[in-house]
Amino acid sequence: MGCMEYVLVNYRWLFVCFFLLPISLFYDLWMYFRNWVVFRLSSAPSKHYKKVKYVQEQIVEWNNKGRKTKMCSARPGWQTVSFRRPVYKQHMTNIDVNLVDILEIDTEKGVVRLEPLVSMGQLTATLNPLGWTIPVLPEIDDLTVGGLVMGQGIESSSHVHGLFQNTCVSYELVLSDGAIVRCSAKNEPDLFYSIPWSYGTLGILTAVEIRIVPAKKYVKLSYEPVWGLDNIVQKFTECSGDASNEFVEMILFSQHEAVMMTGVQTNSPEHSKINSIDRWYKPWFFKYVQEKLRNNTITEEYIPLRAYYHRHTRSIFWELQDIIPFGNNAVFRALLGWLIPPKISLLKLTQTKAIKELYERSHVFQDVLVPVGEMEKSLRRFHELVDVYPVWLCPFLLPDRPGMVRPRENRSEMFVDIGLYGTPRVDGFDPKETARKIEQHVIDSNGFQMLYADIYMTREEFRTMFDHGLYDKLRSELRCEDAFPEVYDKVSRAARD
Numbered sequence: 001m002g003c004m005e006y007v008l009v010n011y012r013w014l015f016v017c018f019f020l021l022p023i024s025l026f027y028d029l030w031m032y033f034r035n036w037v038v039f040r041l042s043s044a045p046s047k048h049y050k051k052v053k054y055v056q057e058q059i060v061e062w063n064n065k066g067r068k069t070k071m072c073s074a075r076p077g078w079q080t081v082s083f084r085r086p087v088y089k090q091h092m093t094n095i096d097v098n099l100v101d102i103l104e105i106d107t108e109k110g111v112v113r114l115e116p117l118v119s120m121g122q123l124t125a126t127l128n129p130l131g132w133t134i135p136v137l138p139e140i141d142d143l144t145v146g147g148l149v150m151g152q153g154i155e156s157s158s159h160v161h162g163l164f165q166n167t168c169v170s171y172e173l174v175l176s177d178g179a180i181v182r183c184s185a186k187n188e189p190d191l192f193y194s195i196p197w198s199y200g201t202l203g204i205l206t207a208v209e210i211r212i213v214p215a216k217k218y219v220k221l222s223y224e225p226v227w228g229l230d231n232i233v234q235k236f237t238e239c240s241g242d243a244s245n246e247f248v249e250m251i252l253f254s255q256h257e258a259v260m261m262t263g264v265q266t267n268s269p270e271h272s273k274i275n276s277i278d279r280w281y282k283p284w285f286f287k288y289v290q291e292k293l294r295n296n297t298i299t300e301e302y303i304p305l306r307a308y309y310h311r312h313t314r315s316i317f318w319e320l321q322d323i324i325p326f327g328n329n330a331v332f333r334a335l336l337g338w339l340i341p342p343k344i345s346l347l348k349l350t351q352t353k354a355i356k357e358l359y360e361r362s363h364v365f366q367d368v369l370v371p372v373g374e375m376e377k378s379l380r381r382f383h384e385l386v387d388v389y390p391v392w393l394c395p396f397l398l399p400d401r402p403g404m405v406r407p408r409e410n411r412s413e414m415f416v417d418i419g420l421y422g423t424p425r426v427d428g429f430d431p432k433e434t435a436r437k438i439e440q441h442v443i444d445s446n447g448f449q450m451l452y453a454d455i456y457m458t459r460e461e462f463r464t465m466f467d468h469g470l471y472d473k474l475r476s477e478l479r480c481e482d483a484f485p486e487v488y489d490k491v492s493r494a495a496r497d
């Protein structure tokens with residue numbers, strides 16, 4: 001390892017603090033200015049169909065040239081919120097999809113109409129001041145509507161509303177022949193239910209309508225420390241089944257220590273208990289939550305809604321502690337905390353081969369979705385396999401609807417997302433072998449894996465985990481076979497570098 005490489009691997013914070021953070025700041029300022037101009041001129045939203053026409057033209061041209069290679073979006077791999085880069089983009093026809101705007105907020109119909117590249121940060125900045133929100137708002141600022149619809153999205157309100165796609169009302173798509181189609185549960189239900197988890201392999205998404213619900217100014221959040229795995233699972237199951245909780249989330253700090261968080265929105269906070277956790281000088285959220293384990297008491301406070309939504313953005317869950325080890329230090333926060341976090345896309349763009357290999361060898365990013373009844377067994381198994389803490393636990397309701405992901409018993413079922421992000425502490429950790437064991441556990445538990453993470457399953461195993469019945473039918477009807485790859489060929493380890 002050369003000298004420069006050694007510094008970049010072992011002192012990545014030097015590069016991040018002195019180079020990446022200032023660049024992230026300029027990038028944010030540029031986007032802020034761009035959005036401000038767009039909003040003032042109101043020009044881009046009115047140009048939606050002009051931009052969609054451009055997508056159509058590219059697909060028609062691809063047809064005219066003989067449908068020779070498959071298609072995917074031209075969004076560069078470094079911009080996506082996942083560790084891997086999509087190598088498949090190199091040998092496919094890349095369709096330029098410049099659709100970044102919030103098109104319309106229709107409070108009478110109760111929907112917001114969005115282009116696929118609208119990010120979660122942009123959406124909360126727009127909707128929340130107007131007194132509206134969407135039912136499931138995934139917490140990382142840079143996640144996009146298109147990625148969440150075509151992939152999957154989850155948040156602490158999912159135990160009531162389901163996954164991100166379960167809150168969508170309609171999709172607008174350009175198909176492989178260049179035609180535009182609009183589908184909803186009533187009109188074209190087969191296509192509507194096949195789009196989630198399809199990873200852009202049925203068509204190019206150009207707009208989405210999502211339900212909106214009134215937003216209040218604060219979330220009244222309660223923190224309850226829980227000890228002992230039995231109690232942890234019992235408390236989690238109880239709170240997830242209680243629909244009076246608008247938000248439910250648990251963070252597991254060891255196999256036997258957790259903090260349960262439940263919340264409701266309110267406009268009447270107790271002023272002495274307001275905590276704006278998003279201020280730059282405040283501790284990182286997960287560290288702050290961990291402090292709650294010091295006392296065996298339930299505490300409550302009022303967090304501004306947008307700060308609650310993006311509570312894990314500042315520390316990228318707990319990933320930033322590996323990049324800037326002193327990032328949560330009070331002095332650092334006071335002086336430079338306002339520059340945090342570096343953009344995930346820039347971290348990806350600038351990571352060297354050595355850093356990438358280091359993460360590959362000694363890091364895990366996995367979100368495992370299993371029925372709540374399998375939670376205890378799964379937590380024990382993942383403790384044996386990786387011993388990574390904190391662990392993110394988020395419940396979600398899986399409704400009985402057609403599509404790739406559905407409950408086995410043909411009735412809605414409560415699931416838990418077990419998020420494993422960090423450095424495994426087990427001896428002899430082997431990323432591939434461990435991932436295979438996790439996958440087998442998920443299949444045996446009638447669960448699913450989030451597909452942004454590494455997938456080592458064979459095609460047959462993948463088809464066992466995800467129901468391809470409706471998807472295959474639609475791919476054949478819409479002439480997708482020579483137009484778009486199968487999902488497996490976009491998400492398997494072989495397709496991503």
Ligand SMILES: Cc1cc2nc3c(=O)[nH]c(=O)nc-3n(C[C@@H](O)[C@H](O)[C@H](O)COP(=O)(O)OP(=O)(O)OC[C@H]3O[C@@H](n4cnc5c(N)ncnc54)[C@H](O)[C@@H]3O)c2cc1C
Binds near residue numbers: 031123141278310
């Ligand atoms: C009615 C209306 C219509 C609009 N229509 C459009 C449109 O069609 N197209 C368009 O592009 N824009 C539109 N806008 C502008 C709108 O998208 C946002 O105001 C704009 O994107 C600025 O958002 P921001 O996230 O960059 O700004 P800021 O709120 O200043 O945020 C700056 C950065 O910090 C992050 N951030 C801010 N607060 C928090 C927090 N509490 N926790 C964590 N991170 C945080 C943000 O996500 C962002 O990355 C519209 C606005 C309104 C009110």
Ligand SMILES: NC(=O)C1=CN([C@@H]2O[C@H](COP(=O)(O)OP(=O)(O)OC[C@H]3O[C@@H](n4cnc5c(N)ncnc54)[C@H](OP(=O)(O)O)[C@@H]3O)[C@@H](O)[C@H]2O)C=CC1
Binds near residue numbers: 148203452
């Ligand atoms: N809280 C949460 O729920 C979190 C979720 N995630 C994961 O992150 C992913 C989203 O990341 P993000 O960077 O936004 O998205 P990505 O760019 O990673 O896109 C995900 C997939 O959606 C496809 N896609 C996106 N837009 C379109 C479109 N307009 N038309 C057709 N296909 C499209 C992409 O196709 P193509 O390959 O052709 O570009 C890609 O296969 C989700 O899949 C989710 O699982 C990550 C962190 C947190």
Ligand SMILES: CC(C)=CCC[C@@H](C)[C@H]1CC[C@H]2C3=C(CC[C@]12C)[C@@]1(C)CC[C@H](O)C[C@@H]1CC3
Binds near residue numbers: 083316367419
């Ligand atoms: C809440 C859910 C469902 C998932 C959260 C997953 C995220 C914590 C990870 C998804 C992609 C990850 C990446 C990184 C950190 C953790 C994620 C955001 C890095 C920024 C870590 C540093 C590397 O150099 C680049 C990584 C890119 C992907």
